[in-house]
Amino acid sequence: MPTNPLGKIIPRTIRPDAKKLLDHFSDLIEEVVNFGLQVFGWCVDKATKGDENAVAFLMYRNIIEIIDATSVLVRHSCSEPCKIFLRSLFESFLNFNYLFEKDFNSRGMDFLVCHRHKEIISLGRFNPKDPLYAEYQDKKGRDIISKDIPQKPVPDIEERLESINKIFELPSYKESGIEYERYKSEHKGRPPKNWYSMRNGPNSIYQLADYLGFPAQYEILYRSWSGLVHGTDIINEKLLMVEEGVAAFSQLRYPSDAPFVTQMAITFGLSAINIISNHYLPEKLNENADWYKREIEDSYLSLKKIKIIDADNPLPST
Numbered sequence: 001m002p003t004n005p006l007g008k009i010i011p012r013t014i015r016p017d018a019k020k021l022l023d024h025f026s027d028l029i030e031e032v033v034n035f036g037l038q039v040f041g042w043c044v045d046k047a048t049k050g051d052e053n054a055v056a057f058l059m060y061r062n063i064i065e066i067i068d069a070t071s072v073l074v075r076h077s078c079s080e081p082c083k084i085f086l087r088s089l090f091e092s093f094l095n096f097n098y099l100f101e102k103d104f105n106s107r108g109m110d111f112l113v114c115h116r117h118k119e120i121i122s123l124g125r126f127n128p129k130d131p132l133y134a135e136y137q138d139k140k141g142r143d144i145i146s147k148d149i150p151q152k153p154v155p156d157i158e159e160r161l162e163s164i165n166k167i168f169e170l171p172s173y174k175e176s177g178i179e180y181e182r183y184k185s186e187h188k189g190r191p192p193k194n195w196y197s198m199r200n201g202p203n204s205i206y207q208l209a210d211y212l213g214f215p216a217q218y219e220i221l222y223r224s225w226s227g228l229v230h231g232t233d234i235i236n237e238k239l240l241m242v243e244e245g246v247a248a249f250s251q252l253r254y255p256s257d258a259p260f261v262t263q264m265a266i267t268f269g270l271s272a273i274n275i276i277s278n279h280y281l282p283e284k285l286n287e288n289a290d291w292y293k294r295e296i297e298d299s300y301l302s303l304k305k306i307k308i309i310d311a312d313n314p315l316p317s318t
Helices: 016-046 051-075 079-101 104-124 131-142 157-167 171-186 195-200 205-212 215-223 226-230 258-280 282-305
Strands: 239-243 246-249
Touching: 016 051, 016 258, 016 282, 051 079, 051 104, 051 258, 079 104, 079 195, 079 205, 079 215, 079 258, 104 131, 104 157, 104 171, 104 195, 171 195, 205 215, 258 282
Parallel strands: none
Antiparallel strands: 239 246
16 A cells, blocks of 8 residues: 655645646746747757757757756745756856857867767776776775676777767867867866866856856855755755754745746746847847747746745645
């Protein structure tokens, strides 16, 4: 027989007034996702050939997918885990913003060159001919879980490595390949950890955020929520003082931050739509603006004023 939920910790029935708001928030996010994907289709149809365009579209798709997943969690009152999504969304948005900020073609190819080199390093851990193989085997033997799991050989690993290396011979990869090697020579043979560090770019996610004009967002969405991602923020807003000497655990699916989560997801979605439209579809910017005013503006601006939990209605569930 299935286990009944412990209602005080994880109530499965959301109070009707809270449910109405959560559905509204989720619907609003989904509208941004739906329009964002329509813009995606327009841009793909408009783009010329070039691998750098594939980078742009894959980055944009990733942003939209994270926003879409956020809408699902918001609808089900899971606003706290959404902060992990927002942190990832912020980093994805910074990469996307930097790609389009200038030198689009060069930066797109820089991303691909870094990605391909990381593929080579990853395959090296499973290639007995590579020095990384012995290092990985040592780590695997000391891993309390992986040590007992048989390692399956990677099929056609030599052919895959040869195929990747041939990519670097293509003319479109030449300039970024030279920049990659220049970075390594200037850093004692160490490859760039982040693609945006090439060409004397930012060396960290903070430097990237500061360069693009988002240092405060970094503090809010990235640094302060680091504990959520790394599993160390287990106290803040989860252990509540009822009275002196008496504490209680907060319930799961507590939606107090749902308006803020919704606002930030929509903000990054709108920004990504504007960035990609400015590059591929400047002729549709007025159409984008009309959509925003018609479908988004009023509800979006009202999010700052909405409190889904207040003193008169402290609990979201029955």
